[in-house]
Amino acid sequence: MIGASVPMSASGVIDRHPFVAKLIQSIQLDEADLAALSGLLSHKIVARKAKDIIVEGYEYKVLHVVESGYAIRYKLLHNGKRQIMNVIMPGDIIGFPACFYEHAVFSVTAIGEMNLHRVPLDDFADLCLARARIATALLWFAAREAAIYAEHIADAGRRAPIERLAHFILEMLTRLRAIGAAAEHSFVMPLSQEGIGDVIGLSGPHVNRMLAELKSEGLIATNGPEVTVLDRAALQILGEFHPSYLARAPIHRTKA
Amino acid sequence: MIGASVPMSASGVIDRHPFVAKLIQSIQLDEADLAALSGLLSHKIVARKAKDIIVEGYEYKVLHVVESGYAIRYKLLHNGKRQIMNVIMPGDIIGFPACFYEHAVFSVTAIGEMNLHRVPLDDFADLCLARARIATALLWFAAREAAIYAEHIADAGRRAPIERLAHFILEMLTRLRAIGAAAEHSFVMPLSQEGIGDVIGLSGPHVNRMLAELKSEGLIATNGPEVTVLDRAALQILGEFHPSYLARAPIHRTKA
DNA sequence: CGGCGGCTTGAGGTTGGTCAAGGCATGTGG
């Protein structure tokens, strides 16, 4: 911890980190918690565009807490296709919750430049054991991750292409707004159309056609990579989107 | 706890419960842990076939630990289709890890008769806070649940129909064997062909065609609801199935 | 200026859904 390039022990600095902000939204932290987190997030690194952070099948012993930038968690299949499981955003932890496995089950690649904090897996485990509140919050994050994945199963398996796209756009808007990275009705899409296809299980050209349809129906507008939601109510109905599964805080328990 | 119909405090009884067996496989439990679990699992109930245990959108305050029988966790979509997220087996907890949400995000229905233990959510939360080892094991279960879901995303989104079916058959065989509910190469499929279709995102008739193809290739055989894997190696390659994501134990940590 | 990545559009072919009919096993009530 000594010799960290960027000292972050002052709570005025650490609690502006998106990961800490996310923790605070789901559970109350005291000074000792913040100090522990501050120590954990002392080793800052930068990942350039298209940098592989985790490669499927390999062992890994470090996690990366995202401060800024985006990454994709994906799997390459032997029929040559790619399935993107999730878009990783600031405040997320790369390698969690899959870090309980000995070998990586997915690959993670940066899209665009990222600022990360490198955290040895063992330090992370120690923190959980020492700070019950943080461990509890992480159990909640893991449950939320599972809920997001389950929603993606319904998307890929049973929704019509245009419904998947509507759902995906609203999910991105909602998640980006939660971290303060989007305006009320618009956001910058970090993925190409082919990338979107790899999330929702469509080919690139078909994503393009579905986008055109949403535009012609007046539900969205685009300007380069920027997507603007023009008719949120109609999009929600079309994509059957219920934002509750993305909630930031668990239900309140009197005893917890 | 007093007045429970079936006393289970003797560890010789409690540790034969599939849920406890699953816990023991991932973490070591002491006498106090077993006693706490014994108290938790004192209220036994039976669910008949097609009984709705959780209905999407409703609040729920109890979990159900499965002792025997199967259930499906699913979502009904407004286009009339059904997506099954997961098949729930003995040792699983109905309502976990989604129990952190105030309202149910999925429905759960019994297929066939089930023996369950009713556990109030608050008692469960208290157990986690009091027994750190059990809480840690549950964090691992939540992570594993997320990994299974992620595998299903790849299935539904990017694999060819016959690959999905191969993968699903191997996943069922592996999970059933882990709880001692399957022979080495065969098991009784709890779902109808239409049900299988709702898991892997195909229509009933197409599941039938794909099953016929697997049979004609000599990879599997069926006899009523019983499925026998004849060529596991070929099926694994076809379905790109790597059993590691179903591992029962987390990686070993010296400090934990 | 030239190359590259991504968007857009089109034509054509396969896949897999839908609808429908028939068969078989099981279970139930008369």
Next chain:
DNA sequence: CCACATGCCTTGACCAACCTCAAGCCGCCG
């Protein structure tokens, strides 16, 4: 004990949806 209903499996024909391949375009960056 038989008649009937029910649920599931099986098969076929048809057709729309979506993928693939391909070409041209634009904007950006070296």
